[in-house]
Amino acid sequence: MSGANAEEQDKGIRTGAQYLEGLRDERDVWIGGKQVDDVTDHPGLSRGSRTLAGFFDKQFDPAIQDKVTYEENGKRYALSMLTPRSKEDVLRRGAAFYEWARWSNGMFGRTPDYKNASVMAFASSPDFLAQGRPEFADNMQKFYEYVRDNDKVLTHTLVNPTFNHAQAVEGKYSDQVALQVVKETDAGIVVNGARLLATLGPHADEIEVFPSTLLKGSDENVPFAFAFAIPIATKGLRLICRDTYDHGKSHFDAPLSSRFEEMDSVVIFNNVLVPWERVFMLGDPGLCNRAFAETNAVIHMMHQVAAGKLAKAEFIVGLLCAMARATGKDKDMNVKGQIAEVMWMAESVRAMLFSAEQQAHADQRGVFIPLRRPIDTSRNLFPKMYPRMVEAVQLLGSSSLMATPCEADFNNAITADVEQYFQTVNLQSKDRVALFRLAHDVSVSGFGNRQALYERFFFGPQNIMAAGYFDLYNKDEMMDRVNSLLEAE
């Protein structure tokens, strides 16, 4: 099939230029003590937007298009919006997730396919949302179509800031800081408070404000129980960003942070009006607590995550092998063993993804889902694997991670020194410095450390995920075997 031309399409996938144009609106974004005029032109944010714009353009590349998009009624849509009706659809979706992740080697973690997976799942579970109010299911269907037809980029914010740990453990939220409904009007609900933590916030078109995938709210939390989505450029909505890790360095000097700054932001809602047509759940903590599980949204999100983590793990293996080869350490048995440990991690993620996809099955609504247990295992293990991968890069890199003159040093008064003294047996100086600057951006830089924090936390605290995994695990047969042995004559 030939690549669809962007100009021929009135709706469906967007080009990078169309995506960037959409970000030039009235959004209220703050970074480094100042309000941002134009995200696409801001020194700390613009290269992240441009990277994502480049990914949008790839959707029009004839060599890739069929892998990452699908056609329906003459329109082309992102494959992550396809409702899977067969195992083949699950495999196609997995291949598309993996392709998107490869474009950044997993370093731009929050590509739009992540949230698309969740919107698709909620839209294909109308019976669930209708338990709140029948119109909520219609609202979600229309929102799904809007996101799909306009190729919108979503961020999400699911977690209330912790004000008091004891309260938080009981599933109660603080009146002072947590996001809550303060009024209902004919036009919609009015919400006030703060939420954590919108990765991609400044680069997104819309924000999904949903219950946590993991943390259960108490039954008394009625004003805190809702799900809605609104444009980032909604009056009263403010994003407060962390410091940027894109310091304007060249791609040579900062190979990752110069490209993949996806940004994280705390979201403040100052009496924000959410129109009724964008409300999907309201005032029912029990329903909110069950939302991600009973719509299987969490499984579709895990699928995107496992595919992305495979791309990331493979990249770290490649990096370690290249680092080892630079000085011929790849002939050393101990170094081989160090790298093999990371290879096992990559292969474990691959095996879990394969197992989940090959055992895909219809859910209670006839929507196909990958088998949960293998990708849930991957979701629980990767937050432990990734910091260990970073440690492997540090242990192998050692002082080479500090022996990093910059690009300018290859064209100034000290060039002769850097050409002479930074070479290794297998690499010219400039290639060695480029490689170890990459390793530095993975394992030492602010960008690299944020990546490790992201992997540790973006799906939630590890202990709470692990406890949930324990609860779902089918333990009875295994315990029966123990009991049979103990009871045997």
Ligand SMILES: Cc1cc2nc3c(=O)[nH]c(=O)nc-3n(C[C@H](O)[C@H](O)[C@H](O)COP(=O)(O)OP(=O)(O)OC[C@H]3O[C@@H](n4cnc5c(N)ncnc54)[C@H](O)[C@@H]3O)c2cc1C
């Ligand atoms: C880089 C990054 C990106 C993120 N992106 C997003 C995003 O895009 N959208 C989004 O919604 N969220 C995002 N998050 C937020 C993430 O979901 C939270 O960090 C996570 O749920 C933990 O919540 P918290 O940060 O408030 O930490 P806390 O709740 O303070 O947890 C810190 C630690 O306290 C312990 N703890 C907390 N609560 C309990 C409890 N009830 N019982 C027992 N122990 C507990 C755990 O050990 C936990 O590790 C992101 C986080 C990071 C670091």
